[in-house]
Amino acid sequence: MSNEQTQSGDRVQITNEQRERLREIWINSRDALQQVVTDLKITQDELNFAGRYFNRLGKSDMFPSLLAVGLAMTSLRATEGNEGGTPPNLEGPFHIKSAPKRENGQLWEKQPGPDARFLTLTGTVRDVQSGAPLEGVELDFWHADEDGGYDNTGFNLRGRIFSDEDGQYTLNTIVPKDYAEHDHDPIGEFFQALEQHNRRAAHIHLKANKPGFVPLTTQLYMPDGAYLHDDYVEGAVIPELTLNFDQISKDGRNISAKFDIAITSAPT
Ligand SMILES: [Fe+2]
Structure with missing residues (x-):
């Protein structure tokens, strides 16, 4: 419909x-x-x-x-299977179109707080069918901050980056926190009546777009989030969309991870 x-x-x-x-x-x-x-x-x-x-x-x-x-x-x-490619996931209510392009891959506009953990996410975007790297794929990221809040009036922790000629991208951002979606509305009340919380596991939203390809909307989940195994959205967290934190600095504040993306060419 x-x-x-x-x-x-x-x-x-x-x-x-x-x-x-x-x-x-x-x-x-x-x-x-x-x-x-x-x-x-x-x-x-x-x-x-x-x-x-x-x-x-x-x-x-x-x-x-x-x-x-x-x-x-x-x-x-x-x-929306995207068979053989990156699994799709919910868009959620907080996407804002036309986020700024981030030439250096940095997503924050406001200096992150003292508790923020910095995340460098790299990967390659590929064509599902041929496996070939894809240049010029628009990767639109948005996510909550280290306290679980979205910037819904500006573009802090929102932005678009593009894969390079080798299909590679680099995102510099912070690790988001889990958040409650409905604490002060009738859904929150409903979940309370069910003796359940209404928290989302910590995640980064992503839309991948390139002309001639099926648009992908998905989410990447933080591997050490408190609600990773208990997201209130039925079936949202799946292993293929959960990051591995490959390297973590001694003080725990600088983390790197890799996530490859695969999108499907649009039917002609
Ligand atoms: Fe979200």
């Missing part, structure tokens, strides 16, 4: 394609949930309670996020 729906008064205008997909989604969901109602012997009062509870989430604009937390990775696996 595309995002073409517009609101006209109280009535949502949808395309014929969206209408057909909505019909399929509802019928299949209803059939799957009928089994849950049967198995759990859910009463009409409980159905009503669940309806009101999720209606509240919807009114807070959080229902899409709830679906993403539980189902986005399943959707990615079903629809």
Whole structure:
């Protein structure tokens, strides 16, 4: 389904394609949930309670996020395999288009704090099919700081770099921290009711783009993050996307890692 729906008064205008997909989604969901109602012997009062509870989430604009937390990775696996290449991962809510080009690969604009750990990430971008290195691939990185906060008004810890003639890139940044996404909204409350946290494992977001290739959106996970094995987004952390910290300085503040990227040529 595309995002073409517009609101006209109280009535949502949808395309014929969206209408057909909505019909399929509802019928299949209803059939799957009928089994849950049967198995759990859910009463009409409980159905009503669940309806009101999720209606509240919807009114807070959080229902899409709830679906993403539980189902986005399943959707990615079903629809965007990038077979043989770098696995795709969630885009998340914090991407900003047209981040500055970083000629020297340095992502920070504000001096990192005294607790920041510096990370030099290098690698080669290749074509999945031929294995050949790819020049001029735009690598758009963005991530949280050492305290788990994003710069959502400026471009600190955001930026684009390009692979060189040998397909190589070098990123100079800091190691991000894990963060909570929904501490102060109804999803956070929902997870609290489930006695679960709502923290993301520490990660660096990446979009890789080159004309003629399928755009890749993914995340790279920090190997020593506290929530690496307990990310609240179902199935987000996978071994292929988890960095190895190859070298760590004695004081622990300078780290180097390698991550090769492989993208697929677009079907013609
Ligand atoms: Fe993120």
